[in-house]
Amino acid sequence: MIKFNRTTEYGLMALRHMSRKQSTDPAEVTSAREIADSYGLPFEITAKTLLRLKDSGLIHSACGAKGGYTLLRPLDQISLAEFLDLMEGHQSIVSCAGDIKQSAEGCQYDTRCEIKHVMGRLNEKVTRFLSGIHLAEIAHDSFNLGNKGSST
Amino acid sequence: MIKFNRTTEYGLMALRHMSRKQSTDPAEVTSAREIADSYGLPFEITAKTLLRLKDSGLIHSACGAKGGYTLLRPLDQISLAEFLDLMEGHQSIVSCAGDIKQSAEGCQYDTRCEIKHVMGRLNEKVTRFLSGIHLAEIAHDSFNLGNKGSST
DNA sequence: CCTATATACGATAGCCAGAGTCCGATATCA
DNA sequence: TGATATCGGACTCTGGCTATCGTATATAGG
Numbered sequence: 001m002i003k004f005n006r007t008t009e010y011g012l013m014a015l016r017h018m019s020r021k022q023s024t025d026p027a028e029v030t031s032a033r034e035i036a037d038s039y040g041l042p043f044e045i046t047a048k049t050l051l052r053l054k055d056s057g058l059i060h061s062a063c064g065a066k067g068g069y070t071l072l073r074p075l076d077q078i079s080l081a082e083f084l085d086l087m088e089g090h091q092s093i094v095s096c097a098g099d100i101k102q103s104a105e106g107c108q109y110d111t112r113c114e115i116k117h118v119m120g121r122l123n124e125k126v127t128r129f130l131s132g133i134h135l136a137e138i139a140h141d142s143f144n145l146g147n148k149g150s151s152t
Numbered sequence: 153m154i155k156f157n158r159t160t161e162y163g164l165m166a167l168r169h170m171s172r173k174q175s176t177d178p179a180e181v182t183s184a185r186e187i188a189d190s191y192g193l194p195f196e197i198t199a200k201t202l203l204r205l206k207d208s209g210l211i212h213s214a215c216g217a218k219g220g221y222t223l224l225r226p227l228d229q230i231s232l233a234e235f236l237d238l239m240e241g242h243q244s245i246v247s248c249a250g251d252i253k254q255s256a257e258g259c260q261y262d263t264r265c266e267i268k269h270v271m272g273r274l275n276e277k278v279t280r281f282l283s284g285i286h287l288a289e290i291a292h293d294s295f296n297l298g299n300k301g302s303s304t
Numbered sequence: 305c306c307t308a309t310a311t312a313c314g315a316t317a318g319c320c321a322g323a324g325t326c327c328g329a330t331a332t333c334a
Numbered sequence: 335t336g337a338t339a340t341c342g343g344a345c346t347c348t349g350g351c352t353a354t355c356g357t358a359t360a361t362a363g364g
Contacts, residue, residue: 001156002155002243002245002278003154003243003244003245003246003247004245004247005322005323006245006247006323006324007243007322008323009247009267009271012267012364013265013266013267016266016267018334031338031339031340032339032340033338033339033357035210037264037344038264039261039266040263040264041261042220042262043322043325044325044327045323045324045325046325047339047340047341048324048342049342050340051341054233054340054341057307061338061339061340061341062331062339063330063331063332063339063341064330064331064332064333064338064339064340065331065332065334065337065338065339066332066333066334066338066339067331067332067333067338067339067340068339069340072183072197077249091155092153093154093155093156094156095155095156095158095161107254109191109192109193111192112190112191113165113179113191113289114165114191115164115165115168115290116162118290118291118292119156119290120160122285122290125285126281127330129281132302133274137214138267138270138271138274139267139270150246157351157352158351158352158353159351159352160311183309183311184311185310194353194354196332196353196354196355197352197353197354199310199311199312200333200353202311202314203311203312205326206311206312213310213311213312214311214360214361215310215311215312215359215360215361216309216310216311216359216360216361216362217307217308217310217360217361217362217363218309218310218361218362218363219309219310219311219360219361219362220310221311234322252310260323305364306363306364307362307363307364308361308362308363308364309335309360309361309362310359310360310361310362311359311360311361312359312360313343313353313357313358313359314356314357314358315335315354315355315356315357315358316353316354316356317352317353317354317355318351318352318354318360319350319351319352319353319358320350320351320352320364321337321348321349321350321351322347322348322349322350323341323346323347323348323349324345324346324347324348325344325345325346325347326343326344326345326346327342327343327344327345328341328342328343328344328346329340329341329342329343330339330341330342331338331339331341332337332338332339332340332357333336333337333338333339334335334336334360
């Protein structure tokens with residue numbers, strides 16, 4: 001069903017870390033080592049995650065000693081829909097896909113499947129839902145994600 | 153991110169098939185063979201899917217010749233959240249889980265992870281979203297899933 | 305009773321993506 | 335020149351999804 005990649009989770013932790021650090025001093029840079037050590041993550045994984053964030057345009061990198069990463073966009077301007085796209089690739093809710101890349105492969109039962117069209121619509125609805133959530137809400141400790149009454 | 157199992161898709165097609173069939177005559181039974189043939193699905197897969205639907209309590213089965221399956225609950229009373237739970241198991245949006253079965257295994261970075269709590273909240277929000285969608289909406293051809301302005 | 309038709313269900317194998325590891329290349333500062 | 339970083343490919347390992355096979359059980363009807 002709906003589940004995040006590890007990379008997505010690590011990426012979120014990294015973005016949160018950098019956001020907090022830069023809120024004090026925007027010029028602060030963060031190394032992969034620092035994040036790996038902070039959260040006890042394997043260094044290689046962390047490095048790969050940050051590289052992905054950089055390739056996605058969310059952070060900036062500087063090579064060499066004293067190098068590291070800096071956050072480019074504030075977290076309240078990155079939606080969960082976009083973040084998932086960047087981290088995990090553009091995916092449809094069904095394997096046969098609705099209108100995303102179905103022409104590439106599609107499913108073998110394509111011709112007789114009668115729910116494909118409808119699933120495409122459902123996929124749109126999910127995307128709209130995820131577009132309404134921003135990383136800032138998730139990165140903050142004291143967020144509520146628009147909860148209404150769940151007390152737990 | 154968010155994606156359905158094949159079993160979930162097949163199950164949806166089967167429920168839709170039975171729902172339509174029984175809308176004419178509620179006493180109609182449907183065999184696995186019939187569904188497999190109707191949509192060109194492998195018989196074994198279809199049988200397994202129907203068995204799962206039966207174990208989930210969504211449909212009733214009758215053994216023997218003239219046996220088959222009948223829909224137990226109307227599709228507008230089955231939410232997508234429940235259906236996904238039944239077909240794919242109760243899953244959390246993150247591998248470390250929020251409050252579902254984290255005690256079982258959890259993730260190894262548990263102690264230092266600072267987003268777990270927040271992810272649990274996010275998971276709740278997603279579940280509420282999925283609870284607001286019912287299978288009837290998906291099973292019908294002319295549904296709109298509460299879309300606002302998409303003209304297609 | 306026998307047979308055709310169904311469901312019930314475990315065992316198994318292939319496949320693929322996710323996750324993690326290893327190793328080396330490149331860039332920059334002191 | 336050396337220490338510290340990012341960059342990035344190649345590889346393995348694992349687990350879950352998917353599908354297949356074989357067999358047991360239940361029931362209607364002649």
